[in-house]
Amino acid sequence: MDVHCSTCNEPWDVYHLQHEAIFETSLSVAEAEAWQSLSRVQKLSDRYREKFKAAGWEFGQTVINVIRCPGCPKESKANPERMETKATLETLLSGDEDGLAATFEDYRL
Numbered sequence: 670m671d672v673h674c675s676t677c678n679e680p681w682d683v684y685h686l687q688h689e690a691i692f693e694t695s696l697s698v699a700e701a702e703a704w705q706s707l708s709r710v711q712k713l714s715d716r717y718r719e720k721f722k723a724a725g726w727e728f729g730q731t732v733i734n735v736i737r738c739p740g741c742p743k744e745s746k747a748n749p750e751r752m753e754t755k756a757t758l759e760t761l762l763s764g765d766e767d768g769l770a771a772t773f774e775d776y777r778l
């Protein structure tokens with residue numbers, strides 16, 4: 670399944686976001702592996718958000734909701750309507766990451 674970046678529209682594979690993007694950060698391999706077993710909320714704690722941001726990633730409440738990605742042009746801004754739609758779906762499908770990914774894919778978000 671693919672979801673799209675809210676800023677540059679680049680498609681990203683959900684598996685990559687859930688399991689591989691963390692290895693692009695400055696975390697050690699051991700830390701990145703430990704991250705995988707954290708809860709949804711812990712995965713995007715301030716500490717990890719900062720690490721992701723340094724690697725070019727910004728997410729909503731889950732890593733499925735890509736607001737900015739490493740492919741985004743520097744000066745580009747996220748599409749506000751797209752961000753709002755994705756945030757609403759994310760709230761509706763809270764706790765159901767697979768359902769959220771499938772919905773984003775259906776609507777090409």
Ligand SMILES: [Zn+2]
Nearest residue numbers: 674677738741
């Ligand atoms: Zn992007």
